[in-house]
Amino acid sequence: MEGVELPFCELCQRTVFDSRRGHVYTSCHRKAVTRITNRFLAKVTEARQCISSPRVARLEDVTAYAMFWCPVCSCEAPRHSTAANRAVLLAAGILEHCAGAKHRRSLPRFCHEHRVAKELKDNFVVDESDYHKYLEAAVLALSEFERKCKDEIMQENRENQLRENIKEIIIQGSTKPVVVLAKHVTSTAAAAAAAATAATTLNSRLGPGRRF
Ligand SMILES: [Zn+2]
Ligand SMILES: [Zn+2]
Structure with a gap:
């Protein structure tokens, strides 16, 4: 085996000794897929709730530059988006990533490779039209947030x-x-x-x- 690089499964976090094709059916891999996709799904579901009512926070009140792991693209991406006047749009990064072209392109390969149920596929992406709706609502939420901040400063x-x-x-x-x-x-x-x-x-x- 010297000189042969064995594949490493990112989801199980272990080296694959049997065939890669066979590995996706092993119980440890299936469990890892379920655990990771459920966790990811929870993040996307939570982010989706912001589409109709975007959440805005002060930069100093949240971990503004937090990242999240996307198992579909196998990469880290920003969780939130920072805006002007020290405002942070919560979960905006997740929405942007899941509506993006790269994520959409990676999804079929991920689902096929890890035998993810077809009916779950749609839950892992954010519709582009929904994302545009979100952006429009976010503009209003930000101006409301700024107005409140100004009122608070004046009161102070x-x-x-x-x-x-x-x-x-x-x-x-x-x-x-x-x-x-x-x-x-x-x-x-x-x-x-x-x-x-x-x-x-x-x-x-x-x-x-x-x-x-
Ligand atoms: Zn695995
Ligand atoms: Zn992704």
């Missing part, structure tokens, strides 16, 4: 400004900034609570008879 800025105002009032210890305080205490319960704290502090400084 308002709260920071309010905190600064309250700090100023406490430091000055005078009744003059009360007008400023009242002007800002309109938005959130948090702001109202912060203002109440500031008022209590002021009252304790002003003493009896000079309530704020």
Whole structure:
């Protein structure tokens, strides 16, 4: 056997000593095929759920550059897609890969080679029309995500400004900034609570008879 390179089965992760043709019928190979295709199918099924309602996350909240293994093409591909403004489209990479030409080309060979049931074939690909639908929905989801982010930033800025105002009032210890305080205490319960704290502090400084 010296000098002869034995084939290696990627699905079983073992060297094939018997004939390659015979190997695909062995129980260990059949089990590996079932395990791997089920796992892959679960990923594709989950990704498909995003077609009508794309999921967007912040870059810092997910493993944005995670990869997934495609047994059909025998390659790794990005799981998600990053977009502008630190947004990540979850599972977009899986959808893109499974709708792609390379994946479609590899599928018949994979199914034939590993004797995957014909009826399962369609489950391993994403229709091109579905992928286009997804892209359209993703554009809307991204703009909604950006709008929410802007609102959050504006709200945060308002709260920071309010905190600064309250700090100023406490430091000055005078009744003059009360007008400023009242002007800002309109938005959130948090702001109202912060203002109440500031008022209590002021009252304790002003003493009896000079309530704020
Ligand atoms: Zn095998
Ligand atoms: Zn593939």
